Amino acid sequence: MFRQARFNEPLILEMGQNGRIGSNIEECELDINGIPRELLRSDLNLPEVSEVEVVRHFTRLSQMNWGVDLGPYPLGSCTMKYNPRLNEELAWLDEVQLIHPLQEMEGALEIMYKLDIALSSLTGMKRFTLQPAAGANGEFTGCLIMRKYHKDNNQERDEIIVPDSAHGTNPASAAMAGFKVVEIPTGRDGLIDLEILKEAVSSRTAGLMMTNPNTLGIFEKNALEIAEIIHDAGALMYYDGANLQGILGIARPGDLGFDIVHLNLHKTFSTPHGGGGPGSGPVGVKEHLEEYLPIPLVKFNGKGYELEWDRPKSIGKVRGWYGSFPVLVKAYTYLLSMGIEGLRLSCKIAVLNTNYFAKKVSTIRGFSLPFGEVYRKHEVVISAENLAKETGVTALDVAKALLDRGLHPPTIYFPLIVKEALMFEFTDTETKENIDLYISALKEISDIAYSNPSQLKEAPKNTSIGRLDEVFANHPKTMCLSYRMLKKSHASGK
Amino acid sequence: MLVEGHPYLPNASSVFKEMLMEVGVESTDEFFRDLPNQSFELCGIPTKPLDEPSVINEVKRILSKNKVYAKSFTGGGPWYHYVPSIIKYLISRGEFLTSYTPYQPEISQGVLQALFEFQSMICELYKMDVANASLYDLPTAIGEAALLSARVTGRRKFVIPAYLPNDRKNVILNYTYPMDIRLVEVPLSKDDGCPDLEYLKTVVDSETSGIYIETPTFFGTINANIKAFVEVAHDAGALAIVGADPLSLGLFRPPGEYDADIAVGDGQPLGIPPGAGGNTLGLMVCRDDPRIIRQLPGRIVGLTRSKDEGRRGYVLALSTREQHIRREKATSNICTNEALLAISAAIYIATMGRKGIARVAKKIMYNTQYVLDRLREFGISPLFKCLHFRDFAINVGDIERVNRALIQNEIMGGRDLEKEFGMAGVSLFAVTELHTKEDIDLFAKILATEGRTKGV
Known part of the structure; x- marks a missing residue:
C-alpha cells in the first residue's frame, strides 16, 4: 500500500528562535562609518534556524516529493529515464x-x-x-x-x-x-x-x-x-x-x-x-x-x-x-556508459515498452488509442474520452487515482488535439513489472469508474495532500506568491 | 542486442523476447520500418558500453587537465563563495534531484514548498513581494525584464548602461531586437562607474519602457544615488529595473526600499560553486502590482489549500501566462529553468539565516576595504574613487604579466577589461568572505611588484 509522507511542515520562515544560527561563519569588525547611513540596510527578515533544523526541514520536504529514484515517472515527451x-x-x-x-x-x-x-x-x-x-x-x-x-x-x-x-x-x-x-x-x-x-x-x-x-x-x-x-x-x-x-x-x-x-x-x-x-x-x-x-x-x-x-x-x-x-x-x-550499441538498444527498448503498453492498455474499457493501430515510438497518447462520457471519470481523475496507487501519472491533456489525453512515456529504463503494474492499475480504475465513479472523484488520498484549490491559488483576492504576501493578507484580515 | 545486458536497461533480459511476443512481432525492427535512411556510421562514442571503472578512468583523465586553483581574485563572476556542506547532500537527494517540474502537485509538495520558500526568501532579500521560481541566469533575466517592461508599458525603448559585460549586452540584444525594442546605452560617470545621471535624464522619455541599472555595478561600485535613477524612470512612466547582487543585500539597502519596480540578479553567490560558468541562477523579483505580475516570465509557485481538508498546499500559479497553455502568446518561452539551483539557494539562505547573510556581506565589505587599503599603501588605487563591494577595477599596466605572476602563486588573476572594453591596462578583481588576510597581503604585494600603474 502506497502512503506518501505527510508532514505538516511549516515554512522555513515560520520556524526557529531568535539567536539561532545555521552557520557559524566568522563575524568580523567592519567599520561602517565610511558608508553613508542611507545606503545601509536596517532590517532583514530571514529565518533563524540551526543546521539540524535546516537538514530535517529539507529532508522532510524531499520525502513529500516523487522522483525517478522512487518509481516510474512516465510523463510523455519528458523522457524521465533513470539518472545514473x-x-x-x-x-x-x-x-x-x-x-x-x-x-x-x-x-x-x-x-x-x-x-x-x-x-x-x-x-x-x-x-x-x-x-x-x-x-x-x-x-x-x-x-x-x-x-x-x-x-x-x-x-x-x-x-x-x-x-x-x-x-x-x-x-x-x-x-x-x-x-x-x-x-x-x-x-x-x-x-x-x-x-x-x-x-x-x-x-x-x-x-x-x-x-x-x-x-x-x-x-x-x-x-x-x-x-x-x-x-x-x-x-x-x-x-x-x-x-x-x-x-x-x-x-x-x-x-x-x-x-x-x-x-x-x-x-x-x-x-x-x-x-x-x-x-x-x-x-x-x-x-x-x-x-x-x-x-x-x-x-x-x-x-x-x-x-x-x-x-x-x-x-x-x-x-x-x-x-x-x-x-x-x-x-x-x-x-x-552506453556506447553506440547501448544507445541503439535504449531506443529499441523504449519503443518496445511503449508498444507493449499500448497493446495492453487499448483493450481496457473506456480507453482508446486515437489515430489507429500504427506502431508508436517512445511514447503513446491514449484517450479517456469514452470513460469520461460513459462514467464522468476524466483523465484528471485517472491521474489522481494512479497517484493513490503510488504510480506517477502520465502527462495529461496534452497534446491538445486528443480529448482526455493521457500521454505515456515509460523510457528505456523502466521494468516490464512496473509497466504491468500500470496496466493492472488502469484496469482497476476502469472497473471502479463503471461501478462506483464517485469514489474516484475523491482521489488522491494517499499523497502528502489531497486535491488542491487552483481557483484559490490564482484568484487576485486570494493569490499568495510569497511569505511577504501571506503576512500582508493576515495583517489585512483576508 | 547486447547479450550481456546493461545496468540501466532492465528489459535487456529475458523479458525482451516475452514482450516482443506479446506485441506480436519478431524483432524490434518491425517498429522502425517507417524510418528512412537507416544506414550510417557513428563516431565519437565507443561502440560498446564501457564498464563503470573504465568510465571513471576516462572522464577523470580528461578532467584532470583542468587546474583547480587554491585562490581566485577574478572579478565579474562567477565567484568563489562559501558553500555550506549540507547543500550538496540535500540537493543530491533523489526526491529533489530526479523529479520533474511539479505538474502533479499532490505528489510534488516537496519541490513546490521548497520553491515557494526560495521565492519568499528572495523577496525578503530584495524587500519586494513577488519572485518567480528562477530564470536561466542574469543576462537572460535582464533580457526578460526588458521584454516585460515593453509589455507593461506598450513602449519600445530600453535603456542600459554602456558598460555591461559582453555576455550581458549580447543576450539583451538578442532578446530585444526581434521585438523591435531599441536599446539606448548610457555612458558611465568617471567618478563611480555608474551610468551618467544627467545623460540618462536626456534619453529617458515617453517612449521608454524601462531602464536597467546595477548596484553594485559590474565594476563593484555602489550606486550611492540609486533612488534618483529610479525617479528618472518613474517621472517618464517607465519601469525601473535594478540589478543587485543578492549577497550585497545583507549590508546594503534593498531595491524594494527605493521603489524599484523589478529587480534581477545572479543567484550563483548564494552557495553555488562556479562550475565553469555553468551553474547560473537567474533571479527576478517585482512589486505587488498586478500589471507586472500578470506579465512575469517563468514558473511561479503559489500557496493554496486542499479542497477536502483545507490544509495548506502549493501549486504552480498563474500558468495561463506560460507557453504550455498560451503558446505563441505566452509571456516567455521558458519551460525548464534552474529549479534545483533555486532549491540550493533556498537551503543556503536558510542556513546562513538573518545573521549569517549579514555576516557574509560584512566580511566581503571588510575584505574589499582591506584589499583597497593595502593596495593604496603601495600607491595603487582603484579605477573609480568610490565605495566598492567585492569587485574592483585596477589599472595594473601589463595585465598578462600580473596575471602570470599571480598564477605562479596559485592565484587566479584579474578579468581583462582591456580586451573586453578597450580599457588599457585595466583588470577586474574580486575578494569574497573566503579570502584571508594573508591571501590579500600576498595579492597586494604581487600587484605592487608586477603592476606598472600608469595613472588613469
Missing part, C-alpha cells in the same frame, strides 16, 4: 565545480569538443553549440539562426509553421524571435497533412518546427517529402529533439532533411531534471548554417582545444558563458 549516480559523482568533482570560465581549462574544453562530435554524429549535423540552458533556449537559438540566415540571403521571411501537436515552447520560441506563428492542423492519421502544409508554405515561410516522432509518438513517415516541400520554398527544417529517444541511433534528423536540431540532455541523455532544471539544450546545424552558431564554439587546433570567438556571422549569445557545464559532464559520462 555515476554522472552525479563525476559532475561533482572539483575539476568540474571549482573551475572558472576564464581560466585555462583544457579538460573542460575537451569534454565539450567530444560532446559536440558525438552529438553531431548521432543527429547527422555538422556542428553543435552547447550554450543553450534548456530546450526552449535552444529553440530560441534555432529561430535566431533562421532569422539571420534569411536576412543574409536578403529574404524577408517572417512566418514559422508549427503543427498543432507541437510542444508549447515551439510557438512561444518562434514568437520571441519575432516570427508570426502559422499553426497547421494534424491530419486524420495523426501526421502532418501534406496538402495543408503546401497551402501554408509561402515565400514568407522561414521554417517548419517539427517534432519527430511527434507528440502522439507517431513517426512522421513523410519526413523526406515534408523537407522537400519546405526546402523548395527556400525555408529551413527545425527538429525539436524532445522526442529523439524514439529514433536514437536508428535514424538521424540530418538524414531526414532537418537543418537545425536541438537536443535535451536532461531527457535523452540521462541528466536529471532537478524539479525543473538545470537542463541543457545544445543546438546542432548543417554546414550551411554553421557560421551562425552562437559564440564561442570549441575547436581542436591540432595540439589542444580552444574557444573560437572570431565568428563574424554568429548570432552572438543566448545566455552567459558556455553552457551548463556540469550537465555536459553528466551527458558525456552517459555516452561512455
